[in-house]
Amino acid sequence: MRFTVKDILEMEVTLALGCTEPVAIALGAAAAATLLPEREFDSIEIWIDPNIYKNAMAVTIPGTGGLQGLDTAAALGAYGGDPKRDLEVLESVDEVIIAKAQQLLAAKKVKVNLREEVGLHVRTRIIAGTNSAESLIIDLHNNIVSLSLNGVQVTDSPLLASVKGKNGKRTLAELEEWLRELTLDEILELTNTLDEDDLNFLQIGVNHNLALAEYGLQHGSGLGIGKAIDRLIKQKLMVKDMSSSAKRLTSAAADARMGGVKLPAMSSAGSGNHGLTAILPIWAIKDFIDHDRQTVLRAIGLSHIVTAYVKAHTGRLSAVCGCSVAAGAGATAGITYLVGGDVHHMEGAIKNILEDLAGVICDGAKAGCAIKLNTAAGAAVQAALFSLHGVNVKDTDGIIGDSTRKTIQNMGELSHDGMVATDKTILKIMLEKQMTRENKQGK
Template identity: 35%
Template sequence: MKKDNHIYQTYLSILSRELIPAMGCTEPIAIAYAAAKARSVLGCMPDKLHVAASGNIIKNVKSVIVPNTEGRRGIEAACAAGAFMGDEDAALEVIAHTTQEQRAGLGRYMEKTEITVSAAETNHVLDIIVTASKGNDSATIRVANEHTNIVQIEKNGEILLHKEAEEKADPGKPDYECMTIEDIYDFATTADLNDVKELLDRQIEYNTAIADEGLRKSYGANIGKVLLKAYGNDVRIRARARAAAGSDARMNGCDMPVVINSGSGNQGMTVSLPVIEYAKELGSSREQLYRALLISNLVTLHEKEGIGRLSAYCGAVSAGAGAGAGIAYLVTDGDYKSIIHTIVNALAITSGIVCDGAKASCAAKISAAVDAGIMGFEMYRNGQQFYGGDGLVLKGVENTIRNISRLGRIGMAETDKEIIKMMVGE
């Protein structure tokens, strides 16, 4: 694919937009970001905070530990952290660079600040409205559809910024719908690596570091450690364990950043760490690793575009299939058929995993999704595959992806509502 090709430039734009650092689970961090922005617009430290959030935000913030908050969980902690010590210009690293004094003072701030939460009346699965007040002054920030996409800023009733909170409203958003597996393969195998080296080096560095941290210390249910202890040191186990260990750390308060994919740090680790581990095992060159990561990242982004950022469909499933595609590229020296069959096989294996919010068990789901990606590849390598008509599988990788997208976005919409009701005790 030539560099001046429109699709080539679109893929570069998508990667630059998506492969960004984030510290902590992206949903509570998005609340912290909105709160930091609201405090900045207010112009002083608020003594009242209110968060109105969509059901999927509530679901994904309820159980996860917010980094740099001394082990606190939930919406109130995320909002208070953003308002009290957040850097409003740091996007998804909004509470990454805090001082010990700030962290120690957060509890006192929460004790004297009125913090309330409500369910937002919205049709958007990702919707956050934070209002910060002091005396007669107030400021409101609304973030919708993407974790740092501010669609409204208001101060004392005056609207300072407003744009439609629609998926396609951002004129600077690349055309994600142009992606196909065939074009992804063409791009990944021909791209000038100087165009993507910085992005991929950062993904390798950050995500490897947090996986090391997860295996070194005790976080959550220690899924990564359990895998290695129970099943040994084979590359198939190490690939699962390192992705799980990164999630162990991230879901349980680790303040190290990760490079995300599809707005999710868990998905960012799932698409990258298994591929990195296989590259080590195989003695792959740096170029081969880069190209495999381009496949794993873009395959996942393509799958997720049809599902949406948040849903009842576990995002690790898409990322596990993407990782399987990257692994297939490495093991077969870039065989296209092995990649497309790996994707279909993997999606057929784990298409029923639901998302019940961000928490410690995400690491176990990641392990299962990576296992499905590896199994999907091993099936094809051993002359086996799922065929069109096997459940949701249709003939052709794009048709199968469309079916999975329909399942996640439409078919599981009511499931999502029930999951949220159960999680909040209704």
């Protein structure tokens, strides 16, 4: 079983409008709604796994003027989402749809259920008159595995993963199984097979993520970290160098995206913020070194592959911040490649950043993610430059292994087995905060 770099890009790198957790909820609702003859709904009920719940609680939904919430995402998707647009399902949402969704929410006709079982899971049931439609998404944010109308399974919808896969395409699970067996040398060899079409696709990703960064820098969206870095550099309180440039661009894009700007991000391994981290630090440092377009884009391609490689070990969603450990590892590998490092330097850079950031938790998607992307971007530059100068974490240290593969395997074990209780505690704290806010508001 062998995949190509084109398979990786096709399956792991795609446009996503808004945080992919509320987007998955909206997609599930939009898919179920397409089965119903009526477009006025009596009720919507969703069943969500803990990680989707955690990541969709507090993040702003794009193009809604600041609206948040799992119930909001479901209502918006049902009334106006276009499921054929996949992770850009909310592109079609407008003021009319927002108003309808808010009416349904005000009438308390959207119910959210939190499942105890872990693993990406979004089940949606919509009732409209005498009809009931259901959808089920599992494993991946856009992996619709089941649709039914009035209890009867729908088997021929083009939205279904089984129908999409009838052309013989292999699954992401198969890709991840293959990725987990690769060495860093083999990953680097894949980068050499990128052709001009692949490079053009990678450039499209750069353009989309740069548009988010430029918006964040201009408007100070979200927390306004990118714009604050701009001011600090102008005030000579920070120096414009590779690290600050990477932080500035990456955090500005996260500011815009987490602030609900209606611009898509080129995602990586199922996450828009991963995509920002995998791409923008590399693009930011290109002006500090001699380079050509192909080398920069190949470095970004390498970053996507390494990001997918780490996520194949750690899982799609967990208590570990994937922007730090997965996309951060991808970015530092790409930066090392861009500045002329070899595979040994890349291995050292990945070990450096994982020793640095392995303990960063994921406490849900929200404006504050821009701080973590800021840290990951700077750490990616630092880890690469340290490795180039022979500063490498030793294999005897903590979770660091004697190879990139072993280090990532250890990271996966930490993510799956070591932080289950951490994840539950994070969600418990977030739910308690939410309940306190609702009580104060008299809900």
